[in-house]
Structures are given as structure tokens and as C-alpha cells.
Amino acid sequence: MEDPGFEAAFAQWWRIELPRRTFWLAEVGTPRAGFTAVGSINVVEIVHMPRPGARGGRIGHVGNAFVLASFADKGVPGALLAAVIEHARSRRYRRLLLAPTAGSAAFYRRAGFTPVGESLLSFDPEPRPAPAS
Numbered sequence: 001m002e003d004p005g006f007e008a009a010f011a012q013w014w015r016i017e018l019p020r021r022t023f024w025l026a027e028v029g030t031p032r033a034g035f036t037a038v039g040s041i042n043v044v045e046i047v048h049m050p051r052p053g054a055r056g057g058r059i060g061h062v063g064n065a066f067v068l069a070s071f072a073d074k075g076v077p078g079a080l081l082a083a084v085i086e087h088a089r090s091r092r093y094r095r096l097l098l099a100p101t102a103g104s105a106a107f108y109r110r111a112g113f114t115p116v117g118e119s120l121l122s123f124d125p126e127p128r129p130a131p132a133s
Helices: 007-021 074-089 104-109
Strands: 023-028 034-047 058-069 095-098 112-115 120-123
Touching: 007 023, 007 034, 023 074, 034 074, 058 074, 074 095, 074 104, 095 112
Parallel strands: 058 095
Antiparallel strands: 023 034, 034 058, 095 120, 112 120
16 A cells, blocks of 8 residues: 555654553564564553552553464464563553454453453463462
8 A cells, every 4th residue: 555654654653652661573584584473462551640549550461462373373462462461561550552453353252361441451470379179
């Protein structure tokens, strides 16, 4: 698609967003032959403002997840999501949020995300102890 202003718009977006996003890139290849990107995902860190009686916390908003169809059944989506979840745990996010597409919702639900409202899924990255039986 021809879009003469796209590169400048993307560069401006990149400068603004880079400090608050973490990106992961899945590649195939070798150092000798070179690498090809086959998937990516990123997380926007959102810091909530503290309020009286409650301290702020951080959440992550998962965005722009993409994997080439030929790599969708080769563990790439799961590896990218596992990196995001580990990042959320290390940054002590209260939760991860995302707005899945109709085709990706089942994948995220299998990974432990649960519905929040009509169009969001949520994941609590901190493991909870199993209830006593």
C-alpha cells in the first residue's frame, strides 16, 4: 500500500512509545545465513496514580502481537507470550490486559487469561497458592 507519510508517522510513534514499551521479536535463521523475523509482541507499561489509602501499581497492556501463519503451530506464539508473562512477573505487574481478536481469544484463554467485560482479557501474573482442600 502506498502511504508517503507512513515512515515519518511511524518514526514519531516509535520515539514516543519506545520508553514505555518492551518488545520481543521471534526470528529464525543462523548467524551465517541471516535471520528473518517471524513474530513479535510488545507490552505497554501503565503506571497507575496513587490515591489516598492505596498505592499505585503497574499493569501491562499486551499489544501488536503477530506471528506468521507458517510459524503459528511451531511454538512461536507460546514462546512470545511466555516472555511477556515472565516480564510481567519480574516487573511486578498487577495484571496483564489485552484486547484479543476473535481468532486469538481461545489461545489467550488457554494461557490463563480471563474475560473482563466484553472485549478485554486479563491475566494475573503472580501465581496464587492453591486453595486448601
